[in-house]
Amino acid sequence: MGGIRSKFGNVADKAKELGESVAEVAAEAGGTVAGKVAAAGGTVAERAREGARLAADAQLEARRRKYAPVFPDEFWSPDYDLPNMVIIEDEDKRKGIDVCEGAIGWLTKASSGMEIFHLYHSFVEESGLSLHPLAQMGAVYVRDPSGSDRFFDLESLYREIQKEKMSELQHVAYCLGAKYCKLEMRETQMSDSKQGKRIRTAVKRVGAASESDSVSIDCSEQVSEDRQMLFERRFSGSDEVRRPPLNWYRNDKEINDLIEMRCSNDSANAIHDYVVNIDCRSSAALAQARASEIDSALKGLKVSIGASLQEECYRESQQTMVFTVLF
Known part of the structure; x- marks a missing residue:
């Protein structure tokens, strides 16, 4: 009987040891799974935070643009690279806009x-x-066409x-020792008593229905010249x-x-x-x-x-200055 109990005792001990081993393995496996789940959860949260940060950065960049x-x-x-056109603005126009805090202005781009x-x-x-001539709120300035870094108010x-x-030509006469100089402006003016008159005429096209077209007609054109004295100066003269x-x-x-x-x-x-006709287009x-x-x-x-500047440009193209210098 003692032998039998001994055998059974050994079996029980083995079973107990085996059970403990199984429990340890199970516990270890469960811990590993839990760890992986926790790690996965952390990764998802981190990715979510990164995604939110990227979205916020994209929105900020969109607002900056x-x-x-x-x-x-x-x-x-x-x-x-300073643009060639500058407009003086009231900073209150951008007050309260986060991306404009600390700015000195802003840029826009025309369709051209x-x-x-x-x-x-x-x-x-x-x-x-x-x-x-002065910096004024709302005024529009364009870079000096002659090439300097100055900006001119477009209205003037x-x-x-x-x-x-005019000042440059006076200075030319003065530096060259002239006794007398004069500058006159001659402007060609074109008038048309019927300018802008438009008539409607029916035009029949082969294979198409009759339709009306607008036709511009220029007639009775008259050309006149307006003269204006711009300056007249006398000097003592010098060689x-x-x-x-x-x-x-x-x-x-x-x-x-x-x-x-x-x-x-x-x-x-x-x-x-010396008398010279200066074409203002030059x-x-x-x-x-x-x-x-x-x-x-x-x-x-x-x-x-x-x-419009185009109108001013056209008018300038019709002008001639007559510069007279006597020595």
């Missing part, structure tokens, strides 16, 4: 691709931009440039001459010829008087294509500056 703010560090960067810089009025002085662009041209600096007329052949003849020091054949404030581009940009922005 929409409002296109310009910040001081960007503006002062050596490689910043032309960029416009909307500069806050409060930053005008700090910007260092040279705005002529042609008027201010004409002043500069000590110096070459004047040129800006608007640096490529004008007639003005350059005058300077060369006066500075040649050829006393045997000195020039005594020193145009704006090219027709440029004027059209700016007009289009202003129309898109719903900004009005009175007469």
